[in-house]
Amino acid sequence: MSGxxxxxxxxxxxxxxxxxxxxxxxxxxxxxxxxxxxxVSPKFTGKPLLQRHRLVNGVLQEELKTIxxxxxxxxxxxxxxxxxx
Amino acid sequence: TQVGSKEYFDKLLADHKVVxxxxxxxxxxxxxxxxxxVQILRMHGVEYDAHNVLEDENVRQGIKEYSEWPxxxxxxxxxxxxGGCDILLQMHQNGELIEELQKVGITS
Numbered sequence: 715m716s717g718x719x720x721x722x723x724x725x726x727x728x729x730x731x732x733x734x735x736x737x738x739x740x741x742x743x744x745x746x747x748x749x750x751x752x753x754v755s756p757k758f759t760g761k762p763l764l765q766r767h768r769l770v771n772g773v774l775q776e777e778l779k780t781i782x783x784x785x786x787x788x789x790x791x792x793x794x795x796x797x798x799x
Numbered sequence: 800t801q802v803g804s805k806e807y808f809d810k811l812l813a814d815h816k817v818v819x820x821x822x823x824x825x826x827x828x829x830x831x832x833x834x835x836x837v838q839i840l841r842m843h844g845v846e847y848d849a850h851n852v853l854e855d856e857n858v859r860q861g862i863k864e865y866s867e868w869p870x871x872x873x874x875x876x877x878x879x880x881x882g883g884c885d886i887l888l889q890m891h892q893n894g895e896l897i898e899e900l901q902k903v904g905i906t907s
Contacts, residue, residue, distance in 0.1 A: 763882065763890070764880070767882065768867075768868075771868065771870075778870065783831075787885070
């Protein structure tokens with residue numbers, strides 16, 4: 715058991731990306747090695763998908779070495795609001 | 800050229816329009832993310848050059864450094880890194896994938 719908690723991933727992404735919303739789902743039954751995240755940040759505005767994902771990868775550089783499966787959705791606050799309707 | 804070096808990947812990517820680095824093979828993917836990429840490309844009828852990173856540790860590590868991307872699978876179109884499974888899936892859903900493929904002369 716050397717994984718990360720949902721809260722840890724959530725806090726780190728929120729802080730580093732000034733995210734307005736971070737949803738983290740631990741799909742590993744608690745072993746901390748499989749996550750699915752949704753990140754909403756104004757920092758994504760005007761950036762193509764690849765650059766947004768690179769920002770997230772950058773923040774979790776160390777963690778991704780041990781996380782076995784990681785999937786993400788990256789949205790601007792505007793896109794997020796649109797999705798909530 | 801040494802397997803896994805920058806020159807090695809430059810050459811691989813120059814030889815094919817679409818190149819995929821994945822776990823397993825298109826016939827037998829060994830990971831759900833790699834399988835998703837295979838399925839998407841199949842839906843678009845794309846022919847591609849696939850490399851199984853599980854067969855060679857130099858390729859597995861080398862491609863991560865080459866693209867500065869930490870995970871597998873990785874999809875390249877015309878020598879350019881396009882993304883992993885999530886990006887390909889979203890591009891498939893919003894129609895961008897068709898546009899990108901058309902740019903390099905592949906109609907799906």
